[in-house]
Amino acid sequence: MTKVAVLGARGKLGSAVCEAVESADDMELVARIGRGDELSAITDAGAEVAVDVTTLEAVMGNAEFCLSHGVHTVIGTSGFGPDRVEQLEAWLAKAPGVGAMVVPNFSVGAVLMMRFAELAAAHFPSVEIVETHHERKADAPSGTARRTAELVAAAREQAGVGPAPDATTSALDGARGAAVDGIPVHSLRMSGSVAHQEVILGGVGELLTIRHDSLSHASFAHGVLAAIRGIGARPGLTIGLEDVLGLA
Amino acid sequence: MTKVAVLGARGKLGSAVCEAVESADDMELVARIGRGDELSAITDAGAEVAVDVTTLEAVMGNAEFCLSHGVHTVIGTSGFGPDRVEQLEAWLAKAPGVGAMVVPNFSVGAVLMMRFAELAAAHFPSVEIVETHHERKADAPSGTARRTAELVAAAREQAGVGPAPDATTSALDGARGAAVDGIPVHSLRMSGSVAHQEVILGGVGELLTIRHDSLSHASFAHGVLAAIRGIGARPGLTIGLEDVLGLA
């Protein structure tokens, strides 16, 4: 039984993490930390792993406390630049055997989709992305679609793949999508949808399509549990879920 | 056995039509008319139905000959305005019992997709179109996608359906597609694809998707045969395949 503390436990995502930990057979939820609570509650409860889903402001202070007290920490955030990474590594250097895992996306399906797209990118001349989200979404394309396009473009560039063939000479504005690092991305906004993405790759005589449908935030729980289970065997810094999913 | 003449028989489409007629059990191909051939060969051969897949220039002269000689005529063309329709009706008025069918699209699947999209259009707040074609196509969106968007938009307007809900406030250029009569259309150009279209309709808690994949021009043959079989029972002017497909 791994003893787990959740930081940011009273938020929407934090509540879902608490629920997932409680329903796992191999874990015990020993501390729910919310805004204003003392961090000492983490060590008092004997937590071995802390999951931090608080805010970009709070997360570094929390990490310093956890790592200096020998508690592995899983940090769910997409906003870490080189400065923060360097700081984490400095703290980890003083805490041998302790691990920190920074996870920009806990959705196992989304992480696999992006990684598969990256692996396939150099093997097909054509690639485009179609993402569909509910009608209340403010930005287009989605963050996941932009990130996927960047990964695909980088993999193609590294392999020396040129631009996709395209004979279009007459197009209505917008018909060919938005170019993200040269990859066309098409965003649909539909009532009745949730969060969906297709990466379509085409070569002579064949198409390969990788599709992810995310119907609820419950899907995040699986990634959180995988991170908690994997961090004990990974001292030092790990970025992303790829490693614990066997994709690194 | 219906006796059939094909006009434009030496072109690519015409050859396919000849082949389809020859392979049908209930038809006999009695005349193949090419550029420079005498139209009298149609009546000499006793043709009951003429299929005209020539050019916009030749087609009216051909029609006048056929209708005035009591030969039903199926005209494959997408370029008929009110003037030509009026002229056809004048000729038909002098030829009781004779039929003319003007068919902009012989693809049964495409015709059904467009009609279903039109029938469903008023029942969902959201609707978008995604079409994918091979990388050698010059225009975007495709003609079929534009036509579908126009039909869908007209059906929504007639039913008093307002614009689709869309909270997008920040978008990259092109991400939300091209607007055709207010309907977003997204065009993909992919190596490995042929001609594909999806019409996606969304309402609270549900999506309805109508998809057509056209893998070869052989699919046109089915529509041509349906037109030949149906024209005998339809004196006067018929526009489109919808009627013989039971959709009118």
Next chain:
Amino acid sequence: MTKVAVLGARGKLGSAVCEAVESADDMELVARIGRGDELSAITDAGAEVAVDVTTLEAVMGNAEFCLSHGVHTVIGTSGFGPDRVEQLEAWLAKAPGVGAMVVPNFSVGAVLMMRFAELAAAHFPSVEIVETHHERKADAPSGTARRTAELVAAAREQAGVGPAPDATTSALDGARGAAVDGIPVHSLRMSGSVAHQEVILGGVGELLTIRHDSLSHASFAHGVLAAIRGIGARPGLTIGLEDVLGLA
């Protein structure tokens, strides 16, 4: 403002119907009738339309009351045989101008999918159905898939279409699906899915696919409102949503 009574108002479906009626601008919810309540509350409240989502046992008594008191009644049920239909017609004969609508399926998307499949069925040699539901479903295929297969098979028989071409000579048990009136139906049961169905039709060189994704019961509300809005103009008996959706 149409005054509406809901029968079976305290059940799960009934609550959703009440909510939908209350959120519609052109309706007023005037009575919520549950088990044990007096039916006179319907007329006391001046209801013009009753929506009955009770049980197969209760529904005929409710209908007799409503129709004899001049209240249009929308009955959500899939279990009506010829006896019940005949009885309804007898009551309607004594209530000129009053309508009864028996609706086996309130999902607009599902009704459209089935109707489109039926309209397309005779135009393609091949047709198969793939349905996917959550892992807690007890029966396979789903009721909607069976019903779709029956409608498709009947349309093909009426048009004289023979069996689909199939050269399979060596197959593992179950690979080719279950045959429902000769139509292959394939049932997937997947964690992460809700209720999805595809009808795939194939002819030379082309495929037509009609897909319905139902993500929540909220989709029923739209069909219920359409029925309430349409019944006033439809005295006598109406079976199914097709007529109010413009599909009959």
Next chain:
Amino acid sequence: MTKVAVLGARGKLGSAVCEAVESADDMELVARIGRGDELSAITDAGAEVAVDVTTLEAVMGNAEFCLSHGVHTVIGTSGFGPDRVEQLEAWLAKAPGVGAMVVPNFSVGAVLMMRFAELAAAHFPSVEIVETHHERKADAPSGTARRTAELVAAAREQAGVGPAPDATTSALDGARGAAVDGIPVHSLRMSGSVAHQEVILGGVGELLTIRHDSLSHASFAHGVLAAIRGIGARPGLTIGLEDVLGLA
């Protein structure tokens, strides 16, 4: 310029391979070997790589000749058991620096689909396979679908994943597909289709789908060229395209 010999050059697949080699900028086709031709033509022409698409009977003799003469050999076959593999390794031991690559499937898209399915298999409780082929196919499921199911089942077993959740208590025969190592496989046979496969993986709140559409045998050419380009840097035995595609 890599000098290439093709063995089985007069067959359908061999012709396609010759065409692909000729159209590649970095290769030269120096020998086309057919039934009855002398193998010495391979060395006479100075071939550096031989591509063997002959028959299961001819292939071992060809390999012995090529490897003993220092010619790398790419063997397209799916029927190699341990005996043949051992024999190849014996010949390779005597030919330092020379490579043999045994490739059961030259389709890059199919190889990627299978590998991605294998990588994802352990991360989702549910997985099923749907494959669609033209109506002239004799066996169901397809060889690719069976192989995919075997790989997925092995990956799940290795990770200790139990059977997929399935509450079905009442099913028509065949509705739930064929079980291949416990993985449900559904086979559609449709006019208008070519060769298509979907692997659908489901977990709480999300689905991941990997789809491959193969529209023509031309897609094999890409895999053949990748093998020719990669074999020079891979002395000894290589099984499958995975390694040259960066997936091993």
